[in-house]
Amino acid sequence: MALSHYKRCLEKHLLKSNRKIGLLAFIALALLFVLWSTREDSVRNTIAENRKNSKYSYTTNRDSLKKNWVPKNLPKDHISTYDLNKLKTTSDPLNNKEKILILTPMANFHEEYWNNLLALDYPKSLIELGFILPRTSEVDKALKKLQSKVKQVQSTTDKYSKITILRQDNDSQDSQLEKDRHAWDVQRERRSQMATARNSLLFSTIGPFTSWVLWLDSDIVETPHTLIQDLAKHDKPVIAANCYQRYYDENLKKDSIRPYDFNNWAESDEGLRLAATLPEDQIIVEGYQEIVTYRPLMAHFYNQNGDPAEEMALDGVGGTCLLVNADVHRDGAMFPNFPFYHLIETEGFAKMCKRLGYEVVGLPNYLVYHYNE
CATH class of the missing domain: 3.90.550.10 (Spore Coat Polysaccharide Biosynthesis Protein SpsA; Chain A)
Incomplete structure (x- = not known):
């Protein structure tokens, strides 16, 4: 009987220990999630603030690239058609x-x-x-x-x-x-x-x-x-x-x-x-x-x-x-x-x-x- 009583006590102790470990692990994960979310919000806020204060915005740069790189004579559909049969190569x-x-x-x-x-x-x-x-x-x-x-x-x-x-x-x-x-x-x-x-x-x-x-x-x-x-x-x-x-x-x-x-x-x-x-x-x-x-x-x-x-x-x-x-x-x-x-x-x-x-x-x-x- 002493042996069976000892086993029951050991099982109860292990069960309580596992519950404590699980609870601690959950609390640790929750804390990490909160800290990471706070950091991401801080980073996003910093980036947003920098964009707001920056002389050139993303939109401005994109428009500037369009002005610099799209040829002025490029059709709206971006397709150029040339009829080489009409190209002149003459003596004059x-x-x-x-x-x-x-x-x-x-x-x-x-x-x-x-x-x-x-x-x-x-x-x-x-x-x-x-x-x-x-x-x-x-x-x-x-x-x-x-x-x-x-x-x-x-x-x-x-x-x-x-x-x-x-x-x-x-x-x-x-x-x-x-x-x-x-x-x-x-x-x-x-x-x-x-x-x-x-x-x-x-x-x-x-x-x-x-x-x-x-x-x-x-x-x-x-x-x-x-x-x-x-x-x-x-x-x-x-x-x-x-x-x-x-x-x-x-x-x-x-x-x-x-x-x-x-x-x-x-x-x-x-x-x-x-x-x-x-x-x-x-x-x-x-x-x-x-x-x-x-x-x-x-x-x-x-x-x-x-x-x-x-x-x-x-x-x-x-x-x-x-x-x-x-x-x-x-x-x-x-x-x-x-x-x-x-x-x-x-x-x-x-x-x-x-x-x-x-x-x-x-x-x-x-x-x-x-x-x-």
């Missing part, structure tokens, strides 16, 4: 108010280039500019100069419709010196990088309202002021000017000119024969003694007394000064950064245009001038 772009996109890959900034660009006899309101620069410390100096000039012109009433500046996200050649850029052993890598940069610039800037794309190298420092009209009046899908360079002739002791861009050429039988013998991944580059093609180079067909409007059929083009009907690019003609029929970059672009059925021509007696380093 000025009178038809056609929009021109001037694209320039840039590694060096020359004052003469910028001044020549500003002097073009075409309304800036109908011109968009696009630039792409390598991401190197050396080119950072050129970028600062470009940004300064852009800021100046865009702060006036006579400003360009739009200006876009891009930095390359791919590798680029370290040295931008002329002798290093044109060395034979770097041509495939350099031209591939240039092709990638050109494509990035083109695809990032061309719009549904672009009629013509003018590729103009940053080293082109002198052109006729009517460059756009002069090239467009030929009404060709792709047309190239002849790029020369001014220099001082030590032998004749006078200023003279010499050919510079040898990438404008017509195909030759030797060029076709050579291409047929090469591996698929090898390229042919003009203007180098390492590869002889006997292709007629437009640079050698300049006639001082010739007609500037004379045309020459081309199979390869350079990118120093090249006017392209925007529809050619829209149809898929780009700058291959890989061997395309043994051609690459601008020369590969010309080949692609021909494969798409577009005519490619050049003007041997119409000169633009390259910077002389």
